[in-house]
Amino acid sequence: MGDNVLETSDLTIRFGGLTAIDHLNLYVNKGEAVGLIGPNGAGKTTAFNMISGIYKPTKGHIIFQGEDITGMPANEVCKKGIGRTFQVVKPFGGMTVLENVMVGGFAHTRKTSESSKIAKEVLHLVELDKIANRKAKDLTLPQRKRLEIAKALATKPKLILLDEVLAGLNPTEIEEAILLIRKINDTNVSVLMIEHVLQAIMAICSRIYVLDYGKLIATGSPDEVTKNPDVIKAYLGDDYEAT
Numbered sequence: 001m002g003d004n005v006l007e008t009s010d011l012t013i014r015f016g017g018l019t020a021i022d023h024l025n026l027y028v029n030k031g032e033a034v035g036l037i038g039p040n041g042a043g044k045t046t047a048f049n050m051i052s053g054i055y056k057p058t059k060g061h062i063i064f065q066g067e068d069i070t071g072m073p074a075n076e077v078c079k080k081g082i083g084r085t086f087q088v089v090k091p092f093g094g095m096t097v098l099e100n101v102m103v104g105g106f107a108h109t110r111k112t113s114e115s116s117k118i119a120k121e122v123l124h125l126v127e128l129d130k131i132a133n134r135k136a137k138d139l140t141l142p143q144r145k146r147l148e149i150a151k152a153l154a155t156k157p158k159l160i161l162l163d164e165v166l167a168g169l170n171p172t173e174i175e176e177a178i179l180l181i182r183k184i185n186d187t188n189v190s191v192l193m194i195e196h197v198l199q200a201i202m203a204i205c206s207r208i209y210v211l212d213y214g215k216l217i218a219t220g221s222p223d224e225v226t227k228n229p230d231v232i233k234a235y236l237g238d239d240y241e242a243t
């Protein structure tokens with residue numbers, strides 16, 4: 001499939017006796033936004049850790065833009081064009097917002113001026129430009145989440161992996177973050193996002209994959225997936241009603 005930016009085939013990882021991801025097959029088309037959902041401990045972050053080169057798969061393959069990147073170290077995967085955010089945000093607290101984002105920019109250049117230029121563009125996009133000189137440790141949670149996205153964007157990804165970037169945000173902040181993710185997706189960056197805020201997944205993603213105990217239990221449009229009895233049983237609960 002020439003239109004895939006990402007494809008995993010039989011992707012599997014075991015930690016001792018635990019198979020955290022079990023023969024995962026998924027793909028993301030160029031320009032698409034795709035959701036990855038499932039209960040706590042289902043293996044979502046572990047899948048991201050394999051795709052971004054932090055964990056080496058026990059088995060299976062990761063194909064990015066037609067190239068097999070299985071087992072490639074994280075810094076090389078980043079240079080190839082996969083950016084990611086971390087579920088637990090960890091900015092360099094003593095550094096400014098701008099400096100934090102410049103770290104991402106150095107994935108593409110050694111020149112400080114060039115990295116600073118990239119960082120400023122990204123900060124404008126995520127609307128943190130007004131607080132570029134603030135220390136990262138002084139940011140509010142929604143600002144930290146945006147900084148995390150900015151750091152990933154500064155690596156100029158073709159595909160961005162977002163790991164629960166909406167967690168802890170209030171409804172207004174969620175609405176704003178949805179607009180931001182759409183805006184990023186509109187700049188031709190494909191999106192694969194892990195999220196428990198279903199409303200956001202529904203608003204952003206054309207397709208969803210559902211993981212449970214390391215296995216895919218459903219895939220399809222948001223509408224199909226949220227009506228799937230297996231998904232309701234494993235994750236959404238009987239009280240869930242699609243809005």
Ligand SMILES: Nc1ncnc2c1ncn2[C@@H]1O[C@H](COP(=O)(O)OP(=O)(O)OP(=O)(O)O)[C@@H](O)[C@H]1O
Pocket residue numbers: 015018020038039040041042043044045046047087
């Ligand atoms: N390095 C590791 N060593 C051993 N077990 C691990 C490791 N990383 C993840 N696991 C296990 O793999 C399983 C999946 O964890 P993971 O963090 O991927 O879940 P998740 O779907 O992201 O959950 P959450 O929604 O809570 O973030 C868990 O049982 C976890 O304890």
Ligand SMILES: [Mg+2]
Pocket residue numbers: 044045046087
């Ligand atoms: Mg996780």
